[in-house]
Every structure is written in structure tokens, then in C-alpha cells.
Amino acid sequence: MNTSNVDAGFAPVAVADNALYVSALRNEFPILNQRVHGNVPLVYLDNAATTQRPIPVINATTDYLLHSHSNVHRGGHALAMEATRLFELTRSRIQAFLNAPLPEEIIYTRGTTESVNLVASAWGDDNVKSGDEVIVSEMDHHAVIVPMQMLCQRKGATLRVLPVLDNGTLDLDALPDLINNRTKLIAVNHVSNALGTINDVKSICALARPRGITTLIDGAQAVAHLKVDVQDIDCDFYVFSAHKLYGPTGVGALYGRAEIMSSMSPYQGGGSMIASVSFEGTTYNDLPYRFEAGTQNIEGAVGLGAALEWFGGLDHSAVAKHEQSLLRRATEGLSAIKGLRIIGNAPNKIGIISFVVDGIHASDIGVLCDEQGVALRVGHHCTMPLMKRFGVGSTARASAGVYTTHSEIDALVTSVGKAVRMLS
Amino acid sequence: MTSAETIRKLVDEFASIPDWEDRYAHIIALGRALPAYPEEYRKDKYKVSGCQSQVWLYAGGKGRGDQDTQGTVDGEANGHKDVVSEVIHFEADSDAAIVKGLIAILMKIYNDRTPQEILGVPPDFIQKLGLDQHLTVNRTNGLASMMKQIHLYAIAYGRIDEERKRARELKSQ
Numbered sequence: 376m377n378t379s380n381v382d383a384g385f386a387p388v389a390v391a392d393n394a395l396y397v398s399a400l401r402n403e404f405p406i407l408n409q410r411v412h413g414n415v416p417l418v419y420l421d422n423a424a425t426t427q428r429p430i431p432v433i434n435a436t437t438d439y440l441l442h443s444h445s446n447v448h449r450g451g452h453a454l455a456m457e458a459t460r461l462f463e464l465t466r467s468r469i470q471a472f473l474n475a476p477l478p479e480e481i482i483y484t485r486g487t488t489e490s491v492n493l494v495a496s497a498w499g500d501d502n503v504k505s506g507d508e509v510i511v512s513e514m515d516h517h518a519v520i521v522p523m524q525m526l527c528q529r530k531g532a533t534l535r536v537l538p539v540l541d542n543g544t545l546d547l548d549a550l551p552d553l554i555n556n557r558t559k560l561i562a563v564n565h566v567s568n569a570l571g572t573i574n575d576v577k578s579i580c581a582l583a584r585p586r587g588i589t590t591l592i593d594g595a596q597a598v599a600h601l602k603v604d605v606q607d608i609d610c611d612f613y614v615f616s617a618h619k620l621y622g623p624t625g626v627g628a629l630y631g632r633a634e635i636m637s638s639m640s641p642y643q644g645g646g647s648m649i650a651s652v653s654f655e656g657t658t659y660n661d662l663p664y665r666f667e668a669g670t671q672n673i674e675g676a677v678g679l680g681a682a683l684e685w686f687g688g689l690d691h692s693a694v695a696k697h698e699q700s701l702l703r704r705a706t707e708g709l710s711a712i713k714g715l716r717i718i719g720n721a722p723n724k725i726g727i728i729s730f731v732v733d734g735i736h737a738s739d740i741g742v743l744c745d746e747q748g749v750a751l752r753v754g755h756h757c758t759m760p761l762m763k764r765f766g767v768g769s770t771a772r773a774s775a776g777v778y779t780t781h782s783e784i785d786a787l788v789t790s791v792g793k794a795v796r797m798l799s
Numbered sequence: 800m801t802s803a804e805t806i807r808k809l810v811d812e813f814a815s816i817p818d819w820e821d822r823y824a825h826i827i828a829l830g831r832a833l834p835a836y837p838e839e840y841r842k843d844k845y846k847v848s849g850c851q852s853q854v855w856l857y858a859g860g861k862g863r864g865d866q867d868t869q870g871t872v873d874g875e876a877n878g879h880k881d882v883v884s885e886v887i888h889f890e891a892d893s894d895a896a897i898v899k900g901l902i903a904i905l906m907k908i909y910n911d912r913t914p915q916e917i918l919g920v921p922p923d924f925i926q927k928l929g930l931d932q933h934l935t936v937n938r939t940n941g942l943a944s945m946m947k948q949i950h951l952y953a954i955a956y957g958r959i960d961e962e963r964k965r966a967r968e969l970k971s972q
Contacts (some may be wrong), residue, residue, distance in 0.1 A: 376972070412819075735896070736852055736894055736895035736896065736898075737894045738852045738897070738898065739895050739896045739897050739898075740895050742823075743823060743897075746819050768853070768894075769852075797820065797823060797824060797827070798827065798896055
């Protein structure tokens with residue numbers, strides 16, 4: 376294995392914990408080994424936006440397209456059966472990944488956003504009435520806030536907000552007072568995309584369950600960083616996207632307890648979701664197909680299956696340990712830059728670090744870091760209420776993946792320092 | 800200096816700075832030299848929508864401008880029939896330093912020029928200056944929207960000028 380090209384362009388760094396492990400991992404991501412803007416090595420720190428795909432995931436999708444593509448569930452021929460087998464194999468892998476009790480509790484969607492919209496529409500229309508209340512958190516992504524706001528507007532219900540404390544954690548003490556006998560749903564993210572905070576969703580669900588309140592956990596940022604167990608969390612719905620888990624874009628899943636979903640009205644009408652159709656009326660298919668109208672993103676599902684298999688094969692204790700050491704290194708390095716303020720200092724965070732610098736616009740930092748090859752995300756991160764909470768319009772955000780190295784964190788710190796000097 | 804001459808001068812200026820750091824230092828310096836944006840125009844209606852930074856653009860000039868600031872659109876109702884300027888005067892600002900520098904470049908090219916001149920500027924100056932990534936690819940910084948807005952002002956004022964000219968001709972017949 377050639378490790379010299381992995382961190383080409385950087386001074387040799389001390390071999391830290393797990394460095395060899397990460398180096399080996401990086402060989403599966405050729406995209407990371409390139410130079411941008413002429414001649415600077417790419418330092419990809421936008422993993423919270425999307426992760427890169429390893430070769431096995433890309434190969435699985437290609438193999439499927441080259442050898443197995445067909446529509447699923449409909450034909451009795453060899454290709455249709457093979458495509459269906461792969462499609463359903465991924466469903467059972469998702470089930471195992473989330474530790475869901477039943478495979479039919481896993482619904483394919485286009486991703487987290489569609490999963491949330493499905494719940495807001497199908498479950499929401501059946502269960503939320505005028506005068507009811509829905510709780511979201513101040514750190515939720517717009518993909519959770521907006522569908523719930525739309526649901527409340529449709530139904531004449533009230534959206535209530537669980538606040539965020541100064542350190543970027545949820546004010547869980549405020550939750551009992553927000554809950555009343557009109558509360559129908561609590562929707563909250565497992566991990567904040569903007570701050571990296573890991574939320575105690577288990578406690579939230581424990582409060583909701585005895586009161587008959589339905590819970591939806593947005594796992595978009597959690598699945599690639601935490602062991603997720605929907606039975607342990609005891610939520611009703613859990614949603615995620617494949618592309619933040621080293622899989623393809625345009626595919627994701629909704630886990631929903633069979634007890635709830637079996638009585639839920641359909642979301643979209645079309646093929647696959649029906650049992651029989653006549654002009655007098657239509658009867659709907661069973662779970663999970665009732666919520667999978669139309670031809671699904673089959674190659675996406677195959678890629679997701681490969682991503683789950685690949686991800687499942689990692690040494691997760693090594694990955695988690697490495698991620699925390701990256702976070703510590705980034706926190707220490709960035710904190711030393713004059714005027715820099717980290718937004719979100721929760722005790723439990725994934726490898727996400729969001730920051731602002733006094734008197735300097737985050738977009739300027741983004742542009743100048745990009746010139747140095749460092750890919751950050753700058754903006755409101757689709758969390759405008761959260762930005763308002765912290766009195767900022769936008770932040771610069773660095774987010775690590777399993778392949779992020781210590782020397783990349785050093786490159787981050789160096790590039791931000793240089794940007795700040797140029798802008799001061 | 801015509802817009803074409805300005806562009807040639809800017810291209811030479813940027814070509815003489817090979818180092819990316821110096822180029823950005825120059826862009827930032829241009830932004831700092833931009834005349835202060837009049838606070839009375841720091842309103843949402845003059846905001847150009849952009850994701851990463853805020854951009855304001857006001858367009859006016861003698862006899863131009865909107866109801867708020869100039870009385871009427873063409874100034875004629877106030878008896879300013881003959882004092883409408885030929886050029887459009889812009890004021891612009893951003894809260895981000897690099898965007899502000901890029902605005903300063905746009906102002907050198909577009910400010911205080913006639914609608915025809917503005918619409919006649921060949922858009923390839925963006926490539927010539929090596930600013931592609933800021934003005935075209937990265938639309939989120941609001942600069943692409945600002946260029947579009949400048950063009951829309953030029954089209955609108957160009958039409959108003961045409962109509963005014965026609966009205967004057969009819970009157971004098």
C-alpha cells in the first residue's frame with residue numbers, strides 16, 4: 376500500500392492512533408486523492424453534506440446496472456427476480472442496521488426529506504387535528520421544521536419549539552412543560568447537522584411513549600457516526616439518507632413501527648402500492664409496498680445495500696476513537712485562532728465543528744479555505760432558526776468522515792488561520 | 800473610460816498578479832475602497848437574494864430611482880422633464896469582504912453607464928478576469944443575481960428612456 380500519496384503535499388505528521396487504519400480506508404476512495412485549483416491537495420471536510428462512496432459501493436451499483444437491472448416485484452423472469460432479490464436484500468440490511476423488528480417496517484424513500492414529508496402527510500393527515508400540537512427542536516434541519524410547519528398550517532395545529540441551550544445542547548428540562556394533552560408528535564434530530572450535538576433522543580422518546588405521543592427521529596447525521604437501535608431508542612419513526620452513509624444520493628429510508636404504519640393512509644398513489652384498482656375504488660397493498668408508489672430507485676437501493684455492508688465491516692470502535700481525536704485536534708487548533716468562536720460546545724458531539732470569526736464573514740473564510748484545497752460548508756446549514764438562536768447569519772462548518780486524517784485537520788487549521796490573516 | 804477599456808485595464812491588472820493570495824488581497828482592497836453604501840438604501844427591497852452573504856444594490860441617478868427616493872419613476876411629474884441623466888448610477892454593498900471586492904469590480908464596469916452600454920458589455924469578461932467560480936458557478940453568493948439585477952435595471956430604464964423620448968418627439972410635432 377502506498378501511503379505517501381494519501382497526504383501528498385503536507386509535511387509528515389506524527390503517526391497518531393489509527394493512522395494506518397485510516398490510510399488503508401482512504402485507498403477505497405480515489406476521489407479523495409486529487410489536487411484542486413491547479414495544484415493543492417483536496418481536503419474534503421464537507422462530509423455532513425454528503426460522504427464520498429468507496430469503490431465497493433460504486434462497483435455494486437455498476438455491477439447491478441451491467442448484469443442485473445430490471446424492474447422489481449413485477450416480472451417473473453430471471454433479471455426481475457435478481458433485481459427484486461437485491462432490492463429486498465438491502466431492505467433486510469437496513470432492518471438489521473437499525474435493529475428494526477420487521478423488514479416491512481422499512482420503507483424506501485428518496486432520502487431523509489422525503490421520509491419526513493411522508494410522515495407529515497400520511498401519518499399527520501390521519502392523526503393531527505385542529506388545536507393539536509407538534510413539537511420540533513430549535514436545532515432541527517429545515518427538512519424537519521418545514522414539513523411539520525406545513526402540517527400544522529393544513530390542520531390548524533400549533534408548532535411548538537424545544538429550545539437549545541448556549542452550549543448547543545437541547546434544553547430537555549423544558550420538554551415536560553412543552554408537552555400537554557394536545558401534543559401529537561415530537562420530531563427531533565438525533566445529531567445536529569450544524570453543531571454536531573448528539574441528542575439524548577432516548578430520553579425524549581421515554582417522555583413521549585407513556586403519554587401516547589408519536590416520535591420521529593431525524594437520523595440523517597447520526598447513522599454514519601453512532602450505533603442506531605430503534606428498539607432501544609423506542610421511537611415510532613426513524614429516517615435517514617444513504618448519501619450521508621457512504622452510499623448513493625436519491626435514496627434513503629423510513630423506519631416506522633408496523634403498528635402505526637399498518638393503519639396509515641397512503642402517501643402517494645400509483646403502481647406497487649395497490650392491491651386492486653377499479654373505478655369504484657382501490658384497495659391498498661400491505662406494508663411496506665403501500666408507501667412505495669411507482670418504480671423505486673433500484674440501483675440506489677443496491678448501492679445503499681453495499682454501503683451498509685461496507686460500513687458494517689469497519690472497526691467501529693477504532694472509527695469512533697479516531698473521530699473523537701480529530702474533533703479534539705480541530706477544536707484545540709481552531710480555538711487558538713484569535714477571534715474564532717466555535718458554535719456548539721456540547722459534551723457529546725460527532726466530528727462536526729461549526730465556527731465564526733469576529734468581524735469576518737464566514738463566506739470569505741469558505742472561499743479562502745477552498746483556494747487552499749479545504750472543502751468546508753458555509754451558510755446557515757438549513758437551520759436558520761438555530762443560526763438566529765446563536766445570533767449569527769451563517770457559520771463555516773468542517774465535518775469529518777471515516778477517512779479524515781489528522782494531517783487534514785492540521786490543513787484545516789492552517790488554512791483557516793491564513794484566511795483570517797488575509798481578511799484581518 | 801469605456802466599459803471595454805475598463806475591462807482591458809482590469810484584465811491587465813489581474814494578469815500581473817500571478818499569486819492567488821495577492822489576487823485576493825487585491826480584490827479585498829478594491830472592496831474596501833468602494834464608496835460607502837448610503838444607509839437609507841439598506842432596505843430589504845434593495846437586497847439581492849444570496850445564500851452565503853448579503854448583497855445590496857440600489858439603482859438610480861438624476862431623474863431615475865423609485866417612488867421612495869425620487870418622487871416618481873421618471874421625474875416628469877415633478878417638472879424634472881429634462882434633467883433625467885443618461886446613465887444609471889448604482890450603489891452596492893456586501894457584508895462579505897471578497898464579495899464586496901467583486902462588487903467593486905462590477906461597479907467599475909457597469910456603474911454610471913447608459914442602459915445600452917450596460918447591456919452591450921460582453922459577459923466573457925468574467926472568464927478573462929478569472930472570476931468564473933465566483934460569478935457563475937457559485938451562484939449562492941448572490942453575485943450572479945446581482946449581475947442579472949444590473950441587466951434588469953438597464954432593460955427597464957432603457958425602456959423608460961425610449962418611451963420618454965417618444966413622448967417628447969410626439970409633443971414637439
